[in-house]
Amino acid sequence: xxxxxxxxxxxxxxxxxxxxxxxxxxxxxxxxxxxxxxxxxxxxxxxxxxxxxxxxxxxxxxxxxxxxxxxxxxxxxxxxxxxxxxxxxxxxxxxxxxxxxxxxxxxxxxxxxxxxxxxxxxxxxxxxxxxxxxxxxxxxxxxxxxxxxxxxxxxxxxxxxxxxxxxxxxxxxxxxxxxxxxxxxxxxxxxxxxxxxxxxxxxxxxxxxxxxxxxxxxxxxxxxxxxxxxxxxxxxxxxxxxxxxxxxxxxxxxxxxxxxxxxxxxxxxxxxxxxxxxxxxxxxxxxxxxxxxxxxxxxxxxxxxxxxxxxxxxxxxxxxxxxxxxxxxxxxxxxxxxxxxxxxxxxxxxxxxxxxxxxxxxxxxxxxxxxxxxxxxxxxxxxxxxxxxxxxxxxxxxxxxxxxxxxxxxxxxxxxxxxxxxxxxxxxxxxxxxxxxxxxxxxxxxxxxxxxxxxxxxxxxxxxxxxxxxxxx
Numbered sequence: 001x002x003x004x005x006x007x008x009x010x011x012x013x014x015x016x017x018x019x020x021x022x023x024x025x026x027x028x029x030x031x032x033x034x035x036x037x038x039x040x041x042x043x044x045x046x047x048x049x050x051x052x053x054x055x056x057x058x059x060x061x062x063x064x065x066x067x068x069x070x071x072x073x074x075x076x077x078x079x080x081x082x083x084x085x086x087x088x089x090x091x092x093x094x095x096x097x098x099x100x101x102x103x104x105x106x107x108x109x110x111x112x113x114x115x116x117x118x119x120x121x122x123x124x125x126x127x128x129x130x131x132x133x134x135x136x137x138x139x140x141x142x143x144x145x146x147x148x149x150x151x152x153x154x155x156x157x158x159x160x161x162x163x164x165x166x167x168x169x170x171x172x173x174x175x176x177x178x179x180x181x182x183x184x185x186x187x188x189x190x191x192x193x194x195x196x197x198x199x200x201x202x203x204x205x206x207x208x209x210x211x212x213x214x215x216x217x218x219x220x221x222x223x224x225x226x227x228x229x230x231x232x233x234x235x236x237x238x239x240x241x242x243x244x245x246x247x248x249x250x251x252x253x254x255x256x257x258x259x260x261x262x263x264x265x266x267x268x269x270x271x272x273x274x275x276x277x278x279x280x281x282x283x284x285x286x287x288x289x290x291x292x293x294x295x296x297x298x299x300x301x302x303x304x305x306x307x308x309x310x311x312x313x314x315x316x317x318x319x320x321x322x323x324x325x326x327x328x329x330x331x332x333x334x335x336x337x338x339x340x341x342x343x344x345x346x347x348x349x350x351x352x353x354x355x356x357x358x359x360x361x362x363x364x365x366x367x368x369x370x371x372x373x374x375x376x377x378x379x380x381x382x383x384x385x386x387x388x389x390x391x392x393x394x395x396x397x398x399x400x401x402x403x404x405x406x407x408x409x410x411x412x413x414x415x416x417x418x419x420x421x422x423x424x425x426x427x428x429x430x431x432x433x434x435x436x437x438x439x440x441x442x443x444x445x446x447x448x449x450x451x452x453x454x455x456x457x458x459x460x461x462x463x464x465x466x467x468x469x470x471x472x473x
Contacts, residue, residue: 391461
């Protein structure tokens with residue numbers, strides 16, 4: 001099928017058009033020169049034929065979203081967003097190279113380089129998840145390279161968001177890197193499907209092809225869909241790829257979402273372990289840890305968003321517990337030293353005029369030490385209880401039928417700071433959030449059920465009893 005010609009570049013105040021950079025299903029990207037400050041930029045312009053009120057709203061959401069996330073070092077920087085004089089929304093972005101998407105197919109990328117790229121891009125994806133956002137179009141061509149060789153993730157959500165509606169669905173997804181449940185239209189996207197797409201992208205950078213392409217055979221869309229649904233990847237075919245990396249990729253692309261890594265961060269830790277196995281320095285995971293850095297932009301709705309993703313591993317908690325024990329031991333030893341020194345001094349000074357005073361001081365120190373130890377024991381008991389491995393269970397889910405939706409709710413069973421709810425709808429699609437409420441879109445005659453589990457340190461608690469609602473005809 002013939003490719004369409006690029007649209008006419010808009011006239012933008014303060015910018016001079018240079019030439020076209022690329023074209024997509026919903027937008028063109030042009031090279032412009034910004035007059036002040038003077039620099040070259042990439043400008044993404046929506047096509048006039050797809051622009052309507054809904055698209056404008058979605059485009060504004062993407063602009064706000066990119067502005068929120070682009071402070072991350074591995075997410076493409078957005079400088080400006082507006083609407084041109086002819087009514088087309090546009091984004092002004094950092095100018096980056098798309099060379100990686102051609103390079104991985106033309107030459108074999110070194111394994112350490114792929115791991116470095118993967119950890120950096122995975123950090124960007126994990127950061128987006130913690131901000132409540134699914135990318136939903138992770139693939140090699142959406143990894144760009146800055147002028148300094150730093151990989152950055154681009155293209156958050158316009159195609160994926162438009163792809164939620166009927167006939168545009170095929171346009172909005174990238175089949176070779178889409179999870180089986182996404183291809184089967186069982187979900188518009190989950191953290192687990194993002195883990196799949198990210199792993200498929202890492203596989204592609206190593207293999208020089210998408211995971212389900214078979215060289216020398218037919219690789220049509222229908223062929224790929226059939227192979228993806230069977231979820232049996234071909235070996236990468238490189239002797240320099242460790243078996244541990246192959247196993248990690250296979251787990252991330254398991255057919256069943258529950259068999260994959262619970263988060264991108266969990267997958268990244270395995271990639272770092274492979275780096276250590278290869279004898280190279282671990283690429284640091286770059287995820288915002290401060291609450292102010294994770295604040296979300298208001299009014300970014302639709303199913304591109306998830307909330308309250310729990311990404312912390314058990315290791316930091318264990319380290320904190322070890323530090324508490326070490327501090328308690330040091331405090332106890334220090335108290336013992338005070339008691340011993342006080343007793344010795346009081347004994348030596350018993351015959352002196354100040355003996356009685358020294359003895360009184362020593363016994364006062366002993367009493368204080370005993371009190372401190374007792375308080376420490378109480379605090380330790382509280383800490384032990386607070387750090388119990390028992391995961392709370394959700395109960396008594398309520399349901400309220402509203403227009404075209406059902407609103408489910410439940411009481412907080414006692415979540416810790418990093419806990420989250422994992423919600424399964426009709427035994428299929430899974431969402432992760434921190435709020436004790438969930439809304440499901442419905443139609444007349446639907447029978448809708450949800451179950452809720454608490455996720456803690458990468459582990460899941462027992463599921464709640466299913467809560468089901470029958471929507472009247």
